[in-house]
Amino acid sequence: MDHHAILARTLNARVAKVMPHPTPLTPARGLSEKLSIPVLLKREDLTPVFSFKLRGAYNRIAMLDERCAARGVIAASAGNHAQGVAYSARRLGIDARVVMPATTPKIKIDAVRRHGARVDLIGRDYYEAAAACEVIAAETGMTPVPAYDDPDVIAGQATVALEILRQAGGPLGSIFVPVGGGGLASGIAAVIKAVRPEIKVIGVEPDDSDAMTRSIQAGHRVALERVGIFADGAAVRMVGETTFGLCRRYLDACITVTIDQICAGIRDVFEETRAVLEPAGALAIAGLKRFASEGRVPSGPAIAIASGANVDFGALGFIANRAAASPDSDYGSRGKVPTPA
Ligand SMILES: *Cc1c(COP(=O)(O)O)cnc(C)c1O
Numbered sequence: 001m002d003h004h005a006i007l008a009r010t011l012n013a014r015v016a017k018v019m020p021h022p023t024p025l026t027p028a029r030g031l032s033e034k035l036s037i038p039v040l041l042k043r044e045d046l047t048p049v050f051s052f053k054l055r056g057a058y059n060r061i062a063m064l065d066e067r068c069a070a071r072g073v074i075a076a077s078a079g080n081h082a083q084g085v086a087y088s089a090r091r092l093g094i095d096a097r098v099v100m101p102a103t104t105p106k107i108k109i110d111a112v113r114r115h116g117a118r119v120d121l122i123g124r125d126y127y128e129a130a131a132a133c134e135v136i137a138a139e140t141g142m143t144p145v146p147a148y149d150d151p152d153v154i155a156g157q158a159t160v161a162l163e164i165l166r167q168a169g170g171p172l173g174s175i176f177v178p179v180g181g182g183g184l185a186s187g188i189a190a191v192i193k194a195v196r197p198e199i200k201v202i203g204v205e206p207d208d209s210d211a212m213t214r215s216i217q218a219g220h221r222v223a224l225e226r227v228g229i230f231a232d233g234a235a236v237r238m239v240g241e242t243t244f245g246l247c248r249r250y251l252d253a254c255i256t257v258t259i260d261q262i263c264a265g266i267r268d269v270f271e272e273t274r275a276v277l278e279p280a281g282a283l284a285i286a287g288l289k290r291f292a293s294e295g296r297v298p299s300g301p302a303i304a305i306a307s308g309a310n311v312d313f314g315a316l317g318f319i320a321n322r323a324a325a326s327p328d329s330d331y332g333s334r335g336k337v338p339t340p341a
Helices: 003-011 029-035 053-062 066-071 080-092 106-114 126-140 151-168 183-195 211-218 241-250 259-273 280-293 313-325
Strands: 025-027 039-043 073-076 096-100 118-121 174-178 200-206 253-257 302-306
Touching: 003 151, 003 183, 003 241, 025 151, 029 039, 029 259, 029 280, 039 151, 039 259, 053 080, 053 151, 073 080, 073 126, 080 096, 080 106, 096 106, 096 126, 106 118, 151 183, 151 241, 151 302, 174 183, 174 280, 183 200, 183 241, 200 211, 200 280, 211 241, 211 253, 253 259, 253 280, 259 280, 259 313, 280 302
Parallel strands: 039 302, 073 096, 096 118, 174 200, 174 302, 200 253
Antiparallel strands: 025 039
């Protein structure tokens, strides 16, 4: 599939039914000053499930024919995809079942149940849950909804790019996008290259979960032996086949950031908006800052996608401490506390 095919699917995506209004695209004044270019945040943390994931899930489920819809949908996920699937299925009046690893925190299990899905707790990690999901799907005839490697999921996520182009309504320099399995990044990159190829699209991964960066470098998909799970929304062992093909062709760059840089990004967004992003949700902001510190940000406004806010409350102490240790911190080792403006 090329960028024109993805653009066509994205224009036909049915996301407007579940997201009648675009998420805000808001200027980030502090970051703009710090980086000396206009910076805008695309607020995907403000959807009904606190991440962009319902775009792809809803679009995929809405495309099912009547017979498949009657049998229901199933997904394996410990995180945001599960909520996207459960929320979307309920809105479409379709049965949903989600297989989650037995180790999944209760708060995430409860969120999925609240959206009306049946939860099966199976396996020690995502991969065991995914294997069980396949077996149940085969037994029940339920349709599996992939988290990223599917053209309609990719097109659903790519509606973020259509919204950005309409909301920005003028020249743009760059768009920074978080990368896990690559669904969001491949969709955005393909749509942008189809209609506004001058805008640079940059993928951002955690440096301990950098399957896309390594795969692009190798020229084929690479399976990681170990995956860091701090940014759990973006932690995958191997990227998708379709998403890899699209990211390889259409991303202008794919870069990595450290855990400390992610934590500093969470703090930056908190200072701008008083919203607390989850680690994966702040990847794009951290990537933009890294690019800026290296003098590589293209001229023109830069957009960073704030992709989600499903943070474990218990992780906030760790995040605040690591942000304080990050080099650009105002609260760092120099012990300087900024005075209010
Ligand atoms: C899923 C997710 C990502 C990564 O998206 P992919 O389509 O898997 O690349 C990034 N941030 C958040 C908050 C997510 O939930």
